[in-house]
Amino acid sequence: MSEIVISGLSYTYPKAAKPSLQNVSLKIDSGAFAALAGLNGSGKTSLCLAIAGAVPHYYGGAMAGQVYTGEVKTTESGICEIANIVGLVLEDYESQLVTLTVEEEVAFGLENRGVEQSEINRRVKEALQMVGLSGKEKQQTAALSGGQKQRLAIASVLATKPQILVLDEPTSALDPEGASELYELLHRLNQDHKLTILVVEHDLSLALPFASQFILLADGSVEKAGSPAEVLQYMGSKQHYACSLPPLWQLKLGLEPEFSSFGDWKTDDEAANELIHCLEKLEAGKSA
Amino acid sequence: MLEFNNVSFSYHKNCPVVSDLSLTVNPGEYIAVVGRNGSGKTTLTRLIMSLVKPVKGTILFDGETTKKYAPADMARHIGYVFQNPSRQMFHDTAIEEVAFGPLQIGISKDDAIKQAKEALAKVGLNGYETAYPSGLSKGQKQRLAVASALSMAPRLLILDEPTSGQDQQDKALFLTLLDHLHQKGLAIILITHDMNILAEKVARTIVMCDGTKVYDGSTANLFQFHDVEKWGLKKPTAVTISHKLSPYGVSFSPTVDGLIAEFKANERGAVGV
Amino acid sequence: MFKVAPLTKIVFTMVVSLWAVALFSPLALSVVVGVQLLLMVLGRVEAKTYKATAYLALFAVFLFLLQYVFVPDTRLALVTGLKMMAMAMVFILVLATTRVQDLTAALVGQCRIPYEYAFMFTTALRFVPDFLSESRTIQEAQACRGYSTKGNIVKRMINFLAIVKPLVLRAISRSETMALSMELRGFGSQKRNIGSQVALGWHDYTALSGMVTVTLGIFLY
Numbered sequence: 001m002s003e004i005v006i007s008g009l010s011y012t013y014p015k016a017a018k019p020s021l022q023n024v025s026l027k028i029d030s031g032a033f034a035a036l037a038g039l040n041g042s043g044k045t046s047l048c049l050a051i052a053g054a055v056p057h058y059y060g061g062a063m064a065g066q067v068y069t070g071e072v073k074t075t076e077s078g079i080c081e082i083a084n085i086v087g088l089v090l091e092d093y094e095s096q097l098v099t100l101t102v103e104e105e106v107a108f109g110l111e112n113r114g115v116e117q118s119e120i121n122r123r124v125k126e127a128l129q130m131v132g133l134s135g136k137e138k139q140q141t142a143a144l145s146g147g148q149k150q151r152l153a154i155a156s157v158l159a160t161k162p163q164i165l166v167l168d169e170p171t172s173a174l175d176p177e178g179a180s181e182l183y184e185l186l187h188r189l190n191q192d193h194k195l196t197i198l199v200v201e202h203d204l205s206l207a208l209p210f211a212s213q214f215i216l217l218a219d220g221s222v223e224k225a226g227s228p229a230e231v232l233q234y235m236g237s238k239q240h241y242a243c244s245l246p247p248l249w250q251l252k253l254g255l256e257p258e259f260s261s262f263g264d265w266k267t268d269d270e271a272a273n274e275l276i277h278c279l280e281k282l283e284a285g286k287s288a
Numbered sequence: 289m290l291e292f293n294n295v296s297f298s299y300h301k302n303c304p305v306v307s308d309l310s311l312t313v314n315p316g317e318y319i320a321v322v323g324r325n326g327s328g329k330t331t332l333t334r335l336i337m338s339l340v341k342p343v344k345g346t347i348l349f350d351g352e353t354t355k356k357y358a359p360a361d362m363a364r365h366i367g368y369v370f371q372n373p374s375r376q377m378f379h380d381t382a383i384e385e386v387a388f389g390p391l392q393i394g395i396s397k398d399d400a401i402k403q404a405k406e407a408l409a410k411v412g413l414n415g416y417e418t419a420y421p422s423g424l425s426k427g428q429k430q431r432l433a434v435a436s437a438l439s440m441a442p443r444l445l446i447l448d449e450p451t452s453g454q455d456q457q458d459k460a461l462f463l464t465l466l467d468h469l470h471q472k473g474l475a476i477i478l479i480t481h482d483m484n485i486l487a488e489k490v491a492r493t494i495v496m497c498d499g500t501k502v503y504d505g506s507t508a509n510l511f512q513f514h515d516v517e518k519w520g521l522k523k524p525t526a527v528t529i530s531h532k533l534s535p536y537g538v539s540f541s542p543t544v545d546g547l548i549a550e551f552k553a554n555e556r557g558a559v560g561v
Numbered sequence: 562m563f564k565v566a567p568l569t570k571i572v573f574t575m576v577v578s579l580w581a582v583a584l585f586s587p588l589a590l591s592v593v594v595g596v597q598l599l600l601m602v603l604g605r606v607e608a609k610t611y612k613a614t615a616y617l618a619l620f621a622v623f624l625f626l627l628q629y630v631f632v633p634d635t636r637l638a639l640v641t642g643l644k645m646m647a648m649a650m651v652f653i654l655v656l657a658t659t660r661v662q663d664l665t666a667a668l669v670g671q672c673r674i675p676y677e678y679a680f681m682f683t684t685a686l687r688f689v690p691d692f693l694s695e696s697r698t699i700q701e702a703q704a705c706r707g708y709s710t711k712g713n714i715v716k717r718m719i720n721f722l723a724i725v726k727p728l729v730l731r732a733i734s735r736s737e738t739m740a741l742s743m744e745l746r747g748f749g750s751q752k753r754n755i756g757s758q759v760a761l762g763w764h765d766y767t768a769l770s771g772m773v774t775v776t777l778g779i780f781l782y
Contacts, residue, residue, distance in 0.1 A: 039458075040425060040454065040455045057744075058741055058744055079744055079745060080744075080745070080746075080747040083745045090738060090742065092734070094691070095734075095736075095738035096738060096742040098742060098743060099687060100661060104662055108748075109747055112746055112748050113747050140690075141687065142690040145325065145326065157746075173452060174325070175323075175325045175520060176481055176483065177324060177520045177522075178325065179481075180522070202455050202459075205525065240457070243459070243460040244455070246525070247525040248525045250544045251525065251526065251548060254544065254545070254548040255551060258552060268525050268528040268529055269532075271525075271529055272528065272529045275532075276532065276536060279533065279537075279538070279554070280536070282555055334701075337705050339701050339704065359701065359704035359705050360707050360708060360709050362705070363705050363706055368706075370702040370705070375698060375699050375702050375727050375731065376699065376702040376706065376727060378722060378726035378730075388706060390707075392707035392709055392720075393707045
């Protein structure tokens with residue numbers, strides 16, 4: 001099982017004046033595609049680090065509560081053991097890359113784990129293929145484009161075969177095509193390889209077509225978690241989240257008071273079809 | 289105010305980064321520059337700042353060629369806010385940070401501080417004069433970088449991806465700030481990947497693709513009449529849906545609010561007949 | 562140079578340096594330089610290697626002139642220039658024909674240098690291009706704020722902080738992220754398996770015996 005279960009998690013960084021996370025309880029099912037939203041400073045990154053065990057193992061500080069990733073309780077395992085289950089792609093993914101060439105980068109985690117050479121070669125090939133970087137094995141890391149570096153960072157965590165993939169603001173440096181491609185990649189990993197995905201995202205419209213769960217953090221606590229529709233309905237009801245709603249839902253919630261209530265739109269096409277249907281009904285009413 | 293005449297630029301021979309680019313920026317205009325990463329957007333703005341010089345063609349600012357100017361000379365007229373504002377911050381207080389530019393061009397200390405104070409107020413950071421720049425939030429840092437540019441009293445402000453990495457609230461706040469500056473007569477060139485910003489805020493859009501300008505005109509027309517995906521852009525939600533609803537009598541609108549209004553107008557029309 | 566093991570190349574580097582120190586004949590030193598040049602051609606190195614070698618040659622000429630100005634002895638000046646050339650060229654040659662990671666593997670596996678130190682070496686190389694591009698970006702960002710490199714030396718030194726401080730801050734944040742990344746990926750665990758194949762083969766033994774012979778030859782005559 002690769003679910004994430006967090007109960008009563010509070011955490012304060014060393015020397016910090018106030019806690020970054022306060023009494024967070026949360027469950028992300030095995031095979032879920034979860035998107036984590038919230039304003040800057042609401043604790044999104046800290047939560048990612050806690051799931052990967054970097055909080056508290058790497059950062060120290062004061063932590064209360066439990067985080068289970070699969071069977072593993074993070075406070076009772078080493079950071080590297082947790083990394084066997086959780087792959088973490090940091091926001092500053094460029095600095096996450098440590099070696100000179102693409103293939104070494106992917107092999108790095110495996111070499112450290114004492115995996116045999118033939119197995120390393122096989123997995124490097126496999127991981128690069130998964131992210132679409134086949135053929136670039138010998139290239140210098142520094143010569144890759146931003147989007148390629150990010151996919152390399154993903155490949156290098158995939159090589160160790162984690163069951164959970166956590167990405168912190170992966171699209172902030174990508175162009176629209178790059179962002180869509182990344183989400184399609186994550187969708188594939190989620191569907192074909194049964195990876196549980198947790199992605200921190202400001203632009204929820206990117207995650208909306210694929211996500212099975214939204215989590216909204218505010219001031220270090222879970223303000224709302226549930227299906228994307230539940231969370232978006234909630235955000236729509238709060239004035240200060242109005243600008244955070246995906247345009248699709250701004251449209252839906254803007255039309256609903258005057259028209260029938262619509263479905264839980266995930267894509268533009270879905271919405272267009274329903275609106276056309278609505279218009280046809282009005283047209284029929286007119287001619288009748 | 290600014291004019292590109294058949295400008296080409298390349299780092300290596302036979303590998304042009306920007307080729308045969310012509311455009312005009314008028315005083316007080318608000319222009320968005322969009323396109324894929326690597327399409328030449330940033331090279332365009334680097335050419336404006338004289339960070340790189342054209343290999344072919346001329347760039348005129350106020351009718352004069354910029355060939356002999358260094359970036360520091362251009363900084364007296366044009367403010368440039370880089371992608372990651374923490375790259376340029378090195379002072380202990382916000383006010384010193386903002387006064388850096390004026391001091392560099394030889395303005396007296398008192399005047400520089402005065403200009404810096406005004407600039408901080410313009411971006412809504414009054415009261416933060418003694419704050420430590422690196423301790424500010426992402427959104428505040430970005431506004432501090434804008435203040436640093438404004439303290440030089442520029443007539444044109446260039447921003448490279450200023451909203452990336454900001455949350456939606458900071459983003460909205462930042463865009464309102466740009467609206468205000470624009471209303472006061474400042475010309476703005478905004479490099480962005482955010483199609484919604486484009487549709488909602490900016491009247492004129494320049495699309496770059498493979499180092500050439502492939503579109504320059506009204507943003508509404510861009511989305512209404514062009515297949516923007518071939519240039520690596522994405523249609524905003526309202527545009528996609530608008531296109532699909534147009535056969536049913538709903539007029540085109542590139543913004544969500546506009547689309548809601550059109551939809552309602554269409555319904556009222558239908559009921560009225 | 563492409564079939565011998567990295568350890569052999571490390572030995573080669575040291576041996577050539579030793580020769581360069583021990584030899585005083587312009588002819589012999591020229592042979593050492595010539596052989597290295599030949600190895601470069603055989604190893605099909607990239608154009609930038611030749612460029613680096615050309616710069617080195619230029620520097621050697623400069624050294625030759627300098628030596629000649631102080632002590633007008635052509636032979637001595639020639640020897641000085643050639644010595645420097647022979648010694649520095651071997652590093653360029655070895656680095657151009659060996660993957661850095663293989664060198665690291667040899668240093669760790671056969672020279673018994675702790676892995677962490679060897680890794681630091683490769684990581685430093687990894688960051689050179691990033692560091693350069695970062696410092697260029699910062700310079701440009703400050704230039705766009707009116708940053709100037711004019712004025713007296715004191716003013717220039719103070720202004721230089723505008724570049725150095727952001728660069729250092731960025732380097733620190735980078736290294737922190739990198740440390741976390743390495744931790745997450747199991748760096749420092751005891752299970753480590755050195756990936757690259759660096760064992761010695763018959764090529765190496767041949768090459769090594771050749772080197773020993775030449776060295777003995779130089780010292781005996």
